[in-house]
Amino acid sequence: xxxxxxxxxxxxxxxxxxxxxxxxxxxxxxxxxxxxxxxxxxxxxxxxxxxxxxxxxxxxxxxxxxxxxxxxxxxxxxxxxxxxxxxxxxxxxxxxxxxxxxxxxxxxxxxxxxxxxxxxxxxxxxxxxxxxxxxxxxxxxxxxxxxxxxxxxxxxxxxxxxxxxxxxxxxxxxxxxxxxxxxxxxxxxxxxxxxxxxxxxxxxxxxxxxxxxxxxxxxxxxxxxxxxxxxxxxxxxxxxxxxxxxxxxxxxxxxxxxxxxxxxxxxxxxxxxxxxxxxxxxxxxxxxxxxxxxxxxxxxxxxxxxxxxxxxxxxxxxxxxxxxxxxxxxxxxxxxxxxxxxxxxxxxxxxxxxxxxxxxxxxxxxxxxxxxxxxxxxxxxxxxxxxxxxxxxxxxxxxxxxxxxxxxxxxxxxxxxxxxxxxxxxxxxxxxxxxxxxxxxxxxxxxxxxxxxxxxxxxxxxxxxxxxxxxxxxxxxxxxxxxxxxxxxxxxxxxxxxxxxxxxxxxxxxxxxxxxxxxxxxxxxxxxxxxxxxxxxxxxxxxxxxxxxxxxxxxxxxxxxxxxxxxxxxxxxxxxxxxxxxxxxx
Ligand code: PEP
Ligand code: MG
Numbered sequence: 349x350x351x352x353x354x355x356x357x358x359x360x361x362x363x364x365x366x367x368x369x370x371x372x373x374x375x376x377x378x379x380x381x382x383x384x385x386x387x388x389x390x391x392x393x394x395x396x397x398x399x400x401x402x403x404x405x406x407x408x409x410x411x412x413x414x415x416x417x418x419x420x421x422x423x424x425x426x427x428x429x430x431x432x433x434x435x436x437x438x439x440x441x442x443x444x445x446x447x448x449x450x451x452x453x454x455x456x457x458x459x460x461x462x463x464x465x466x467x468x469x470x471x472x473x474x475x476x477x478x479x480x481x482x483x484x485x486x487x488x489x490x491x492x493x494x495x496x497x498x499x500x501x502x503x504x505x506x507x508x509x510x511x512x513x514x515x516x517x518x519x520x521x522x523x524x525x526x527x528x529x530x531x532x533x534x535x536x537x538x539x540x541x542x543x544x545x546x547x548x549x550x551x552x553x554x555x556x557x558x559x560x561x562x563x564x565x566x567x568x569x570x571x572x573x574x575x576x577x578x579x580x581x582x583x584x585x586x587x588x589x590x591x592x593x594x595x596x597x598x599x600x601x602x603x604x605x606x607x608x609x610x611x612x613x614x615x616x617x618x619x620x621x622x623x624x625x626x627x628x629x630x631x632x633x634x635x636x637x638x639x640x641x642x643x644x645x646x647x648x649x650x651x652x653x654x655x656x657x658x659x660x661x662x663x664x665x666x667x668x669x670x671x672x673x674x675x676x677x678x679x680x681x682x683x684x685x686x687x688x689x690x691x692x693x694x695x696x697x698x699x700x701x702x703x704x705x706x707x708x709x710x711x712x713x714x715x716x717x718x719x720x721x722x723x724x725x726x727x728x729x730x731x732x733x734x735x736x737x738x739x740x741x742x743x744x745x746x747x748x749x750x751x752x753x754x755x756x757x758x759x760x761x762x763x764x765x766x767x768x769x770x771x772x773x774x775x776x777x778x779x780x781x782x783x784x785x786x787x788x789x790x791x792x793x794x795x796x797x798x799x800x801x802x803x804x805x806x807x808x809x810x811x812x813x814x815x816x817x818x819x820x821x822x823x824x825x826x827x828x829x830x831x832x833x834x835x836x837x838x839x840x841x842x843x844x845x846x847x848x849x850x851x852x853x854x855x856x857x858x859x860x861x862x863x864x865x866x867x868x869x870x871x872x873x874x875x876x877x878x879x880x881x882x883x884x885x886x887x888x889x890x891x892x893x894x895x896x897x898x899x900x901x902x903x904x905x906x907x908x909x910x911x912x913x914x915x916x917x918x919x920x921x922x923x924x925x926x927x928x929x930x931x932x933x934x
Contacts, residue, residue: 650880
């Protein structure tokens, strides 16, 4: 059928990362590896084993290609993980167990390989030794590749996509996002997910348009379809008409004009019309984001999500790898503060490890809970951060603190690491500030206690809202209940900031709400000392703040706190924003 005769279809989802993309769909079904299971005849045994040999050969050449690509772009150190994969693939004990299993059970080789691999996985997972435990993710990865080759299913490599691709998937993990070739990827959409999933946060920071919560996009879109993805309104149009493409073209021109106006604020001071300052800092995932942060004139880094380093390296990174990255960021930021958050692994950031296979992963073994039980990982990160503190204004922040005892235990570990460095004569900032995130409701309730012991506080609204309202931030079915304007959320934010002010402890906001122009004035009026946001959102937020007076922002806080419904609060926030910059809005 000629392109022009194809029917236009519109699918709706949740707008997640702004921007419009027009390209070719690639449906990425990562999780659908169905392992066939059937009986074989005695005479077929040799054929099954021959199939295994062929699959091992194919997998070996696949891994070698990736290994060489990584070695070329990132260096030999980074490629080492793939050498470990080759060792797993060619492990003679594993191969011989599989062939014995095929002979004994007379089942197909896919089934036997998977059974043996699962046995290895549970054996290594139960090990005390951290190094051996980490081998689990290697076995898992190799097994997945090998099974794909045995089954003959096509494994899409997100690092090797065609130009102008829009990825459509059930879900996209942060490590998928880290693997994507951003020069070719125009946008992505997922059936699942909410606005504050980490893949979405990464997409926003990379300015990749995204729509989530589409429910069944993977069933309705086929690879090769021409689609238009609108990350502002959360829609996908399959086979868009010329007329629609023309309208979107006009809209894009309007948006570009608006962007130019917002960008005029970049060089101006970050303060209200009447001169009240507010630091606007950047959320980053690694040294590569510093260029964007400096371009936007950010007042430092308010949240360095260090998981990015671990995800990019597909495992626990060494002290040296981390140190280099932290030091590069500290140097690039100059006088400005750089708040490095210790590892917040778990939740939707799993580094492919057995540790994180949990039913309620966001409420499970995550962040500071993981670090306090994995002191090797925690201490090597603290050492790397402390060493980098010799090069700039570095601060440390702990994620997911739920009470004083966790903060104190983390600080004890920090003190022991400081002592080791002192004894080894290694330079670091002995007065380094240590703060805590406020993202667990129990921390919000005891804010007076935490504010008395922390040098600074930073509100993680992404988690705070999910825990306060019992709405999983990844679950598209309850995404409509994830409501930042709910009176419970607004009162909690105000009470945390008041607690900080009473104790003279600065309070920043580093969740996605800080970059939402609808909420920025409100948070400023509540008394936040800084907002930390994705660099790309910074110009609009700064422009808005420069249009308003502090007393107007404070009056907005009063009005909103008196309204007892989220609808009314949203109305107030929207009309405030319109009054401030209304003449610009398209
Ligand atoms: C938050 O929870 O708001 C936050 C900033 O941390 P993360 O999104 O990484 O969980
Ligand atoms: Mg969080």
